[in-house]
Amino acid sequence: MDINQASLQMHYDLNGKIEVISRKKIETREDLSLAYTPGVAEPCRVIARDYEQSFKLTRRSNLVAVITDGTAVLGLGDIGPAAGMPVMEGKCALFKEFADVDAFPLCIDSKDTDTIVQTIALISKSFGGINLEDIAAPRCFEIERRLKEMCDIPVFHDDQxxxxxxxxxxxxxxxxxxxxxxxxxxxxxxxxxxxxxxxxxxxxxxxxxxxxxxxxxxxxxxxxxxxxxxxxxxxxxxxxxxxxxxxxxxxxxxxxxxxxxxxxxxxxxxxxxxxxxxxxxxxxxxxxxxxxxxxxxxxxxxxxxxxxxxxxxxxxxxxxxxxxxxxxxxxxxxxxxxxxxxxxxxxxxxxxxxxxxxxxxxxxxxxxxxxxxxxxxxxxxxxxxxxxx
The missing domain is CATH 3.40.50.720 (NAD(P)-binding Rossmann-like Domain)
Incomplete structure (x- = not known):
């Protein structure tokens, strides 16, 4: 079996290379009250008063969004956002394996620069950094430039x-x-x-x-x-x-x-x-x-x-x-x-x-x-x- 077929089989076997693991066990009523309602209201109130606390009270301080529009995936070209997902998952796995940084894959179904920029900017408060990936030139240059101006977190186009x-x-x-x-x-x-x-x-x-x-x-x-x-x-x-x-x-x-x-x-x-x-x-x-x-x-x-x-x-x-x-x-x-x-x-x-x-x-x-x-x-x-x- 060559590497392509072996990789395909691995992906079928795994049904995805990443998963979400809870950092808090939920086993008792107290656990539920602390992690969710009613206790979770207090960190929400603190963040509402002081935005900076979102980096201390949530995972965003160690969370990167890995984002593509699927237009320049590896050497495959414009294969679409869904087909780009295995690469984005792989990138997320590498973030965790090599740097213990949590990462989440997001594939945007649009080739419109304004839509892509707006979408990423609107979700940026959930993350500590934005890793742009496999977005075709020359659109990628403007997307990165505008996001750097709009977001208060690092934006980095790795292909560049x-x-x-x-x-x-x-x-x-x-x-x-x-x-x-x-x-x-x-x-x-x-x-x-x-x-x-x-x-x-x-x-x-x-x-x-x-x-x-x-x-x-x-x-x-x-x-x-x-x-x-x-x-x-x-x-x-x-x-x-x-x-x-x-x-x-x-x-x-x-x-x-x-x-x-x-x-x-x-x-x-x-x-x-x-x-x-x-x-x-x-x-x-x-x-x-x-x-x-x-x-x-x-x-x-x-x-x-x-x-x-x-x-x-x-x-x-x-x-x-x-x-x-x-x-x-x-x-x-x-x-x-x-x-x-x-x-x-x-x-x-x-x-x-x-x-x-x-x-x-x-x-x-x-x-x-x-x-x-x-x-x-x-x-x-x-x-x-x-x-x-």
């Missing part, structure tokens, strides 16, 4: 920022292994959707070097027609030399390739044209180039999104710890500085004497990572004055 944080962590260690110089890198990102744009911004903010984004039409340049808002925004800070051309053109003498696009778009010859390339083909399940081909083309370091190759670059190293840290200090938001500190924290989990081309990123199963990331995020929240406890 979780991916960016973990890619940067892997790249920090890859440049150590290869001896490349921070700030001097030529970085090519193929795929100018939510993940690609967020990775580009994050790497530019961290000072890695010149980032060149490519989409189906080739290199994106400031002034190009037909760019969506996210692409237009990043065009002002990327592609410093205003280059035009194909993906193959962009990869000539490039130091880094990051793929968040489609299988088979990169050839061994393209990798050979790079400068001892760091190659991260992250399309799943089939990457832009298979690792053996990339290595045959002269790649110095290769990382993918898959668990059956070295250097699995996986968001599970990011989102549990980011939310755990933000929730622990009741941070108002997740800032750029938090994201950067998280990248460094993940990278530092591999001691320098253990760094090799096949070991640049912690295993996604390393549960110590979440606490390290959480501390980094919480520390920045305190330093920036946005922690509320």
């Amino acid at each position: 920022h979780g991916t960016a944080i973990v890619v940067a962590a892997a790249l920090l260690n890859a440049i150590k292994v290869t001896g490349k110089e921070m700030g001097q890198l030529r970085i090519v990102i193929n795929g100018a959707g939510a993940a690609g744009i967020a990775i580009g911004k994050h790497l530019i903010n961290m000072g890695f070097g010149n980032v060149i984004l490519c989409d189906i039409n080739g290199i994106i340049c400031e002034g190009d027609e037909g760019l969506n808002h996210g692409q237009e925004e990043i065009s002002h800070i990327s592609n410093r030399n205003k280059e035009h051309g194909t993906l193959a053109d962009a990869l000539e003498n490039a130091d880094v390739f990051i793929g968040v696009s489609r299988p088979g778009l990169v050839t061994k010859e393209m990798v050979a044209s790079m400068n001892r390339g760091i190659v991260f083909p992250l399309a799943n399940p089939t990457p832009e180039i298979m690792p053996d081909e990339a290595l045959a083309g002269g790649a110095a370091v290769v990382g993918t999104g898959r668990s059956d190759f070295p250097n699995q670059i996986n968001n599970v190293l990011v989102f549990p710890g980011v939310f755990k840290g933000a929730l622990s200090v009741r941070a108002k938001e997740i800032t750029e500085s938090m994201k950067q500190r998280a990248s460094y924290a993940i990278a530092d989990m591999i001691p320098e004497n253990e760094l090799t081309p096949e070991n640049i990123i912690p295993s996604p199963l390393n549960k110590a990572v979440a606490d390290v990331v959480a501390k980094a995020v919480a520390d920045v929240a305190v330093e920036e004055g946005i922690a509320r406890i």
Whole structure:
């Protein structure tokens, strides 16, 4: 049985990967009176007088909503909210398993930006954080921006920022292994959707070097027609030399390739044209180039999104710890500085004497990572004055 059929059978067997467990046993009349009526009226009255007490008297201080509209689910695309539910349940299971953060899946049956924003804003008082997931670009950019303005809790689109944080962590260690110089890198990102744009911004903010984004039409340049808002925004800070051309053109003498696009778009010859390339083909399940081909083309370091190759670059190293840290200090938001500190924290989990081309990123199963990331995020929240406890 292959992994897909085994997973399908597991889902049939489990009939759902998560469940609600009561934190209070209800066995006596007194238990009932304390947990429900009449005693429950008192915490309600306290919260009505002081909103902040809702984080102390309910579970919302440790509760994240994992929300999708089903329009960009894994590599499957727009399959709808119901079909996205297994992924949202999986995300919730990972929150609990890796960071002991409770999470609840919510799938919204709408593609209208206003409806999605209003729906999430209206339910936000039930949660301590909002994790947006698998929402297609460019709509995802506006949804996140507006929710950050409307909500008093952290809003984080993991497909954007979780991916960016973990890619940067892997790249920090890859440049150590290869001896490349921070700030001097030529970085090519193929795929100018939510993940690609967020990775580009994050790497530019961290000072890695010149980032060149490519989409189906080739290199994106400031002034190009037909760019969506996210692409237009990043065009002002990327592609410093205003280059035009194909993906193959962009990869000539490039130091880094990051793929968040489609299988088979990169050839061994393209990798050979790079400068001892760091190659991260992250399309799943089939990457832009298979690792053996990339290595045959002269790649110095290769990382993918898959668990059956070295250097699995996986968001599970990011989102549990980011939310755990933000929730622990009741941070108002997740800032750029938090994201950067998280990248460094993940990278530092591999001691320098253990760094090799096949070991640049912690295993996604390393549960110590979440606490390290959480501390980094919480520390920045305190330093920036946005922690509320």
